Amino acid sequence: MDPWRYSTEGVSIALRVTPRGGRDDIDGIETLANGRTVVKIRVRAIAEGGEANRAVTELLAKALGVPKARVKILSGTTSRLKQVAVEGDPRQLGDALKKLTVAEPGKTRD
Template identity: 80%
Template sequence: MDPWRYSTQGISVALRVTPRGGRDDIDGVETLADGRVVLKVRVRAIADGGEANRAVTELIAKALGVPKARVRILSGMTSRLKQIAVDGEPARLGDALRRLAATKQD
């Protein structure tokens, strides 16, 4: 099961973010205790004044090769669990996320 859902505008992705994680990186897919599946993301930025949120949107945009303006946080602005939307061609974005997550599953 993937932590993203397709829509006509792009995809939405469930994230678990680790601020002050030492590096900006996508760490793969994880199933939480409640059964939800999330994409694990870590950023160097601190969770203060929206810095970590900005770092997350920039990381996702860079990883998927889309402009930063196409990535927005839908929910979880002050939580480690977030829902983001990425505008673009849904199949291409999903394939890119699948490749990114697969390289981190080892």
């Protein structure tokens, strides 16, 4: 099951964020212990003063090709688990998320 839901305005994405992750990157999909699936994201920014949240919205906007103003954190502003809304064409956003989160054979992430 995909960790995002479609709506008429765009998509809502469940995230697990790692601040101070060494780089800004999308690391794929993870299934949590409770069975919920999330998109794993790491950012270099620290989780202080909203810096990590800002880095997350900028990373998602760039990766999905939408303006930063179209990415909003719905819940989890002080948690690693977040729900984020991205405005735009739901089908295009869903296709982009699938490409960003699929593990390519033979590709290593470092």
